[in-house]
Amino acid sequence: MPPLGLIIAVVSVVALLTFVAASAVFLIWVERKVAGRIQDRLGPTRVGGKFGWLQTIADGMKLLVKEDIIPGSADQFLFRLGPYIAFCGAFVAFIALPFGNGVVALDMNIAIFFMLAVMSTEVFGIIMAGYGSGSKWSLFGGMREAAQMVSYEVPMAICVLVPVIVAGSMNLSEIARAQTGWIYQWYLFRDPFTFCAFWTYFCCATASCKRAPFDLAEAESELVAGFHTEYSGLRWSFFFMGEYGAMFAVSGIAVHLFLGGWNLGLVPFELSDQFAKWMGTASEPSMVGFVIGNAINVIVFITKGMLLVFVMIWIRWTLPRLRIDQVMMTCLKYLLPISCVLLLGVSFWHLAMPSFVLQGLRYVLATVCVLWFLWTVRQVLTAKGTPLSQGMPAWWKEAEAPGYGSLTRT
Amino acid sequence: MMEFQAFLFYFVAILTGLCAIAVVVTQNIVRSAAWLMFALAGTSVIFFLLGADFVAATQLIVYVGGTLVLVVFGVMLTAQGPFISMKTGAVEWAMSTLVGLLLVGVLIGTIVRDPTWKDLPKPKPTEANQSFNSVALGESLLGVEEATPEARLTGTFDPRTAPRRTRMAYLLPFEIVSVHLLVVLIGAAYLARAKRRRGATP
Amino acid sequence: MNPPVEIGLTHYLSLGAVMFVCGAVCMATKRNAIGILMGVELVLNGANINFVAFAAFNPAFDIEGQVFALFVIVLAAAEAAVALAIVLNFYNNHMTVDVDTAEELKG
Numbered sequence: 001m002p003p004l005g006l007i008i009a010v011v012s013v014v015a016l017l018t019f020v021a022a023s024a025v026f027l028i029w030v031e032r033k034v035a036g037r038i039q040d041r042l043g044p045t046r047v048g049g050k051f052g053w054l055q056t057i058a059d060g061m062k063l064l065v066k067e068d069i070i071p072g073s074a075d076q077f078l079f080r081l082g083p084y085i086a087f088c089g090a091f092v093a094f095i096a097l098p099f100g101n102g103v104v105a106l107d108m109n110i111a112i113f114f115m116l117a118v119m120s121t122e123v124f125g126i127i128m129a130g131y132g133s134g135s136k137w138s139l140f141g142g143m144r145e146a147a148q149m150v151s152y153e154v155p156m157a158i159c160v161l162v163p164v165i166v167a168g169s170m171n172l173s174e175i176a177r178a179q180t181g182w183i184y185q186w187y188l189f190r191d192p193f194t195f196c197a198f199w200t201y202f203c204c205a206t207a208s209c210k211r212a213p214f215d216l217a218e219a220e221s222e223l224v225a226g227f228h229t230e231y232s233g234l235r236w237s238f239f240f241m242g243e244y245g246a247m248f249a250v251s252g253i254a255v256h257l258f259l260g261g262w263n264l265g266l267v268p269f270e271l272s273d274q275f276a277k278w279m280g281t282a283s284e285p286s287m288v289g290f291v292i293g294n295a296i297n298v299i300v301f302i303t304k305g306m307l308l309v310f311v312m313i314w315i316r317w318t319l320p321r322l323r324i325d326q327v328m329m330t331c332l333k334y335l336l337p338i339s340c341v342l343l344l345g346v347s348f349w350h351l352a353m354p355s356f357v358l359q360g361l362r363y364v365l366a367t368v369c370v371l372w373f374l375w376t377v378r379q380v381l382t383a384k385g386t387p388l389s390q391g392m393p394a395w396w397k398e399a400e401a402p403g404y405g406s407l408t409r410t
Numbered sequence: 411m412m413e414f415q416a417f418l419f420y421f422v423a424i425l426t427g428l429c430a431i432a433v434v435v436t437q438n439i440v441r442s443a444a445w446l447m448f449a450l451a452g453t454s455v456i457f458f459l460l461g462a463d464f465v466a467a468t469q470l471i472v473y474v475g476g477t478l479v480l481v482v483f484g485v486m487l488t489a490q491g492p493f494i495s496m497k498t499g500a501v502e503w504a505m506s507t508l509v510g511l512l513l514v515g516v517l518i519g520t521i522v523r524d525p526t527w528k529d530l531p532k533p534k535p536t537e538a539n540q541s542f543n544s545v546a547l548g549e550s551l552l553g554v555e556e557a558t559p560e561a562r563l564t565g566t567f568d569p570r571t572a573p574r575r576t577r578m579a580y581l582l583p584f585e586i587v588s589v590h591l592l593v594v595l596i597g598a599a600y601l602a603r604a605k606r607r608r609g610a611t612p
Numbered sequence: 613m614n615p616p617v618e619i620g621l622t623h624y625l626s627l628g629a630v631m632f633v634c635g636a637v638c639m640a641t642k643r644n645a646i647g648i649l650m651g652v653e654l655v656l657n658g659a660n661i662n663f664v665a666f667a668a669f670n671p672a673f674d675i676e677g678q679v680f681a682l683f684v685i686v687l688a689a690a691e692a693a694v695a696l697a698i699v700l701n702f703y704n705n706h707m708t709v710d711v712d713t714a715e716e717l718k719g
Contacts, residue, residue: 003414078444110463110544117467120475124447127482131440143486146479153475170544419619423627430634430654439644446650449631453657456627457681460668465681469660472685477653477692484646484696488703502641510637517629521622547682550675580679587686594690601697 012105016094024244025056031313038317066233071134074230078132082125083238089122090245097252098173100262100297101272111172112164115253116157119246123149126217130227141226144324145217149208151331156204158339162197162346163187163257176261183265184366188258193346195365198258200339205250209243212316216324251308259304262297271296419459426452443482450474464544551584624665632658645699645709649692656688
């Protein structure tokens with residue numbers, strides 16, 4: 001009979017692996033769908049009936065049966081090892097990420113520091129892949145990745161420190177619990193410095209996941225495919241599992257640090273504790289209520305995280321890629337000083353300002369942001385345009401009209 | 411549960427030791443950097459086993475994520491062939507292996523034979539001192555008085571007298587280290603900057 | 613022979629000793645300057661294992677060991693940065709990182 005701790009460990013690892021793999025499958029589909037819509041096409045439509053929702057699974061099957069090619073000039077050992085290290089770095093971070101009130105594999109006291117530390121090892125897998133491939137494109141990709149990751153980690157960590165100072169804890173569960181209640185309790189709206197820290201953090205997080213506009217490591221217009229040029233089949237898919245896992249991990253950190261964690265923001269109490277109190281007695285809280293409340297918490301948390309990942313995807317297909325010197329300049333000349341100023345500012349702000357200013361600013365920020373968000377959603381929903389179901393937009397028809405391209409045809 | 415801890419320790423320790431040996435034996439410098447990464451990561455797992463979470467995470471973020479990436483970066487900047495290796499002579503190998511074996515024999519012999527730390531108490535369970543660790547660590551670095559217990563610098567803990575708290579803290583070393591880091595930052599940037607030699611022909 | 617089940621200070625110190633000696637041999641045998649740097653890192657890690665092990669096993673040192681280990685990690689990073697800068701400078705002047713070619717100051 002193995003000890004209880006071991007069983008819990010195995011169960012949580014299996015659950016987390018399933019979550020990472022399933023979210024990668026889902027997010028790749030979302031990425032293709034969003035990319036399609038942004039580029040005025042449909043994205044996958046056939047596989048699995050409607051919406052092409054089985055597309056990623058079909059792709060996965062294809063990758064599984066593909067030939068596993070190792071170039072002759074490659075350093076076999078490093079080449080084989082690279083993808084697994086890149087995936088491990090992203091996956092191990094999930095151990096400390098709470099999904100709900102107490103729904104966490106290991107409730108660490110230094111959870112946020114641990115996550116940043118583990119995710120910083122991911123870069124090594126990419127360098128190994130880039131160097132081991134024995135190809136100049138891969139080597140360039142690996143070098144760029146190394147320079148970029150080491151630089152962007154610094155402002156990212158400083159931005160993380162801002163809410164950590166506010167909460168007085170590095171435990172993600174405690175940081176989330178400190179934001180229980182209405183939406184203005186979120187650290188995003190706490191003061192101007194945390195508000196700016198969120199955007200700076202999100203910028204650095206996008207860069208540290210090597211997503212566009214910072215995807216210099218795999219810039220396909222210059223470097224074929226960067227560090228994974230020579231990869232195929234299962235190893236190649238491990239890079240992508242790692243990338244999407246890391247995207248959700250950094251988004252989860254952002255949700256915990258700035259966006260209220262698993263709290264809904266629309267009720268003045270913590271759901272799982274309150275449900276347990278309601279469904280049980282005062283002395284003995286109900287376990288069922290706790291589980292129901294926590295289920296809602298987990299759904300809220302995952303939805304928030306997925307929304308942030310969606311924003312990353314949206315940015316990728318909207319903005320053009322930066323040059324490598326621009327990427328480094330953005331980090332060292334702008335993001336680093338900004339994050340240092342934010343760190344200093346948040347330390348002094350609450351000492352310097354009277355309390356009615358602090359509270360008032362908090363309400364104003366929250367109200368303005370919520371109203372702006374609702375207005376944007378309304379604009380998107382009521383936007384004028386030709387629905388795709390009614391056929392091609394007018395200018396497509398014009399292009400198909402006889403005589404439009406006649407000069408080139410003849 | 412204790413057996414599982416022991417198993418975990420042996421597993422990690424043997425892997426770490428093997429990786430450390432592989433760093434020495436490997437001729438290809440990037441491969442030995444990869445082995446070094448495993449050795450450092452294994453060390454951080456050892457720190458986790460010892461209940462020093464903060465040190466372990468620092469080890470990961472500074473060593474594996476920072477220093478080692480820097481080292482590999484250096485390797486790539488100074489490489490001439492695709493996969494560089496520099497051979498060491500057989501005599502040198504034999505000499506250093508001999509000296510190394512002697513040294514490890516002396517060290518482990520001393521460790522095993524010295525009776526002073528045989529009767530040390532078992533470490534506290536990780537769950538109990540986990541929260542204590544990083545908070546007390548932070549307080550001692552901040553210079554909060556009475557954060558650090560008194561201890562004689564030689565000899566070991568005497569269980570009859572409970573550790574008393576003293577006015578010892580690490581604010582000054584902490585500040586010195588931060589100034590030192592700043593100096594290093596500037597110095598390294600100065601040393602490594604691209605110099606244009608006058609009249610130099612390639 | 614069954615390994616003893618109880619893990620004591622001796623085991624951790626032995627691991628530290630192995631890493632220390634590996635680092636020392638690495639410094640002695642590598643001709644690549646960056647390889648020597650790696651040896652230094654291994655030596656410092658062996659020392660760090662000892663520090664943290666003493667901190668865990670000796671309640672009187674529970675802060676000291678970890679604080680020293682933290683300082684060692686930070687200073688090792690600084691040392692690596694400076695050493696790499698020197699190596700790069702050396703490479704710029706000699707087009708190699710073989711330390712045996714650094715003999716201009718030989719009397």
